[in-house]
Amino acid sequence: MKKILDQIRGNKWLQLGLLVGYIALTSLSLILAQRSVAAFLLLLLSFLLLYYTKLPNWSKWAIGLAIMFFILPFSAMQGPAYQEYMDVATLVGIYVSMALGLNIVVGMAGLLDLGFVAFFAVGAYTYGIFATAQANNFMPFGTYPLSGNSFWIFIILGCFVAALFGVLLGIPVLRVKGDYLAIVTLGFGEIIRIVFNNMDQPVNITNGALGLSSIAPPKIFGIELLYSNQIYFVVLFILLFIIFAVRSLEHSKLGRSWKAVRENEIAAQAMGIPLVKTKLMAFAIGASFSGMMGVVFAAKQAFIDPTSFTLLQSINILVMVLLGGMGSVPGVILGAAVVTILNAQVLNELTMWFNSLSTAGIITLPDAMSPVKMQRFFFGALLILFALYRSKGLIPAKNVVYDKRKFLSEKGTKKRLQSVAAPKEDEHDHTGS
Numbered sequence: 001m002k003k004i005l006d007q008i009r010g011n012k013w014l015q016l017g018l019l020v021g022y023i024a025l026t027s028l029s030l031i032l033a034q035r036s037v038a039a040f041l042l043l044l045l046s047f048l049l050l051y052y053t054k055l056p057n058w059s060k061w062a063i064g065l066a067i068m069f070f071i072l073p074f075s076a077m078q079g080p081a082y083q084e085y086m087d088v089a090t091l092v093g094i095y096v097s098m099a100l101g102l103n104i105v106v107g108m109a110g111l112l113d114l115g116f117v118a119f120f121a122v123g124a125y126t127y128g129i130f131a132t133a134q135a136n137n138f139m140p141f142g143t144y145p146l147s148g149n150s151f152w153i154f155i156i157l158g159c160f161v162a163a164l165f166g167v168l169l170g171i172p173v174l175r176v177k178g179d180y181l182a183i184v185t186l187g188f189g190e191i192i193r194i195v196f197n198n199m200d201q202p203v204n205i206t207n208g209a210l211g212l213s214s215i216a217p218p219k220i221f222g223i224e225l226l227y228s229n230q231i232y233f234v235v236l237f238i239l240l241f242i243i244f245a246v247r248s249l250e251h252s253k254l255g256r257s258w259k260a261v262r263e264n265e266i267a268a269q270a271m272g273i274p275l276v277k278t279k280l281m282a283f284a285i286g287a288s289f290s291g292m293m294g295v296v297f298a299a300k301q302a303f304i305d306p307t308s309f310t311l312l313q314s315i316n317i318l319v320m321v322l323l324g325g326m327g328s329v330p331g332v333i334l335g336a337a338v339v340t341i342l343n344a345q346v347l348n349e350l351t352m353w354f355n356s357l358s359t360a361g362i363i364t365l366p367d368a369m370s371p372v373k374m375q376r377f378f379f380g381a382l383l384i385l386f387a388l389y390r391s392k393g394l395i396p397a398k399n400v401v402y403d404k405r406k407f408l409s410e411k412g413t414k415k416r417l418q419s420v421a422a423p424k425e426d427e428h429d430h431t432g433s
Contacts, residue, residue, distance in 0.1 A: 012053075016059075019049055019063070022046060023043070023046050023063075023067065023071060026042040026043040026046065027043055027074075030043055030075040030076065030079070031075050031078040031079070035079050035080055037345060037346070040085055040088075041341065041346070043067075043071075043075065044337070044341070047064060047337075048334065050063055050067075051395075072089065073086070073232070082229065083227060083229060086227075086232045087228040088341065088344050088345050089228075089232055090228050090231050090235050090300065091340050091344050092337050092340045092341065093232070093235035093238075093239045094235055094293045094296060094297055095316075095320065095336045095339070095340045096239060096332075096336040096337060097235075097238065097290075097292070097293045098116070098289065099335065100243065100246050100289060100332055100333070101242075101286040101287065101288070101289030101290045102116045102290075102318065102320075103286075103321050103326070103328075103329070104246065104249070105283060105286040106326060107321055107325075107326035107328070107332065107397070108250070108255060108258040108262065109261055109262055109279060109282035110258075111181060111282060111283070112178070112179075112181050112182040112185070113181075113182075113283075113286075113314075114182050114185050114189065115169075115186050115187070115188040115189025115190070115192070115311075116185075116189070116286070116287075116290060116314050117309045117310070117313040117314040117317065118169075118189040118191075118309070118314075119165060119166060119286075119287035119288075119291050119294070120293065120294040120313070121192055121193065121294060121306075122161055122162050122287075122294060123158035123159075123161065123162050123290065123293065123294025123295045123297075123298075124295065125196060125212075125294075125298070125304065126154060126157060126158045126161050126291070126295065127151065127154040127294075127295040127299060128212040128215050129205065129206065129212065130144060130145070130154070131148075131151070131154075131215045131216040131298070131299070132144070132145045132212050132214060132215055134212055137203060137204045145215075145216050146216065147216060147219060148216045148217050148218045148224055148299075149219050149220075151216075151217075151219065151295070151299055152220075154295050155238070155295050157295075158292055159288040159291050159292045160288070160291075162287040162288050162290055162291020162294065163284040163285070163288040163291065164284075165192075165287060166280075166284040166286065166287030166288070167280055167284050169185065169188050170279055170280045170282075170283035172184075173185065173188075174279055174280075186311065189314055190311065192309070193306050193309050194306075196306050196309075197209055211303060211305025212298075212303065212304050212305070213302070213303045214302060214303075215299060215301075215302045215303065215304070217302065218231070218234065218299050228300070231296070231299070231300045234296060235296055238293070238296065242289050243329070247329060249285070250329065254278070257273045257278045258282055259327070261273065261279065262327075316343070317336075319339055320335045320336040320339045321335065321336075322335070322393065323335035323338065323339060323383065323393060324336065324393050324394055324395060325393020325395050325397055326393065326397065328396060330395050331393045331394055331395030331396065331397065334394050335393065335394060343379065347375050347379060348375075350375075350378070351375055
């Protein structure tokens with residue numbers, strides 16, 4: 001058995017064949033089963049298997065994009081649970097994007113933020129206010145609600161408004177660290193929620209606790225995007241942009257500065273890294289991703305109110321980062337997907353299954369231990385198990401390892417080129433004088 005596994009690990013073509021067969025089998029089972037949570041989850045598991053293969057990066061991206069854009073939607077649309085599957089996939093994309101934003105703040109820069117959902121709320125209300133008749137209460141010009149065509153502009157506006165709030169949060173909290181930073185950011189998140197809850201007087205801006213309803217759906221080429229299978233592709237394009245941006249930032253000068261600040265602020269400052277600017281950039285960029293997804297969330301739900309942006313949401317996003325692995329982009333993606341699927345589908349299905357068994361008289365549970373009330377208990381127990389056995393996350397962060405010999409050889413080559421070029425420059429200066 002071990003010999004077979006070693007052969008699979010060393011043969012890329014065999015890995016590719018097994019992966020393609022697995023994707024075909026799980027997609028076929030999802031088509032034939034009509035409604036099967038297990039088949040849906042097994043198809044999503046192909047992304048994790050793809051990550052662990054030793055295929056080239058371009059082929060991994062090609063297979064992953066094929067699954068996301070074609071195989072998953074086509075397989076899910078054959079059954080009655082099509083919109084349900086697409087709704088879960090859309091939520092996964094939204095929360096993965098927010099978790100990647102928080103990973104910049106917490107995982108890369110080392111700034112503990114417990115009020116991250118505030119930026120999500122800012123983006124949602126930025127679009128929700130102007131995509132409903134609510135803006136007529138305080139705007140002296142214009143006709144509201146704006147049409148769904150404005151959604152694409154508000155994605156950019158939500159990004160910049162959330163980034164501005166990130167800077168406004170960062171300026172006063174940079175004086176504190178650790179637990180005090182967590183307390184301040186927690187307070188900021190609660191303040192934003194309470195402000196939105198009370199901005200219905202003297203001028204009704206957010207409609208207070210009643211929330212905003214009938215938010216205009218996105219529109220493109222005259223087509224309204226009303227259903228989850230349509231919003232799914234919008235989320236997918238934004239998610240791909242965020243992944244590309246985060247991966248680029250991770251290996252940039254700014255990304256290395258974040259990691260240096262996370263490890264030791266004094267040493268980072270001694271090396272010439274501006275602490276204030278670096279931390280503010282982390283808050284702003286992380287918040288911008290959350291603001292973009294806030295706009296999408298408001299358009300998808302068509303209704304928002306302050307209860308959608310509670311402290312529990314911030315904790316959930318932080319759990320996604322910790323569970324996946326702080327500072328690890330693939331780990332955070334996996335952690336966000338696991339937590340979202342657990343909350344949105346798996347635990348709900350288990351609750352319904354236990355309820356059906358209880359109704360049929362197969363099992364009898366006291367009211368205090370009903371599956372509905374124990375759902376958060378099961379979620380907490382799973383998180384404890386993950387924390388005990390995967391303390392560094394499902395996919396821990398890996399630092400880039402440089403080949404010392406290659407580095408020294410490149411450095412020596414550079415010095416030789418400089419020494420060869422130096423006499424020519426002296427000769428040119430001499431003749432010029």
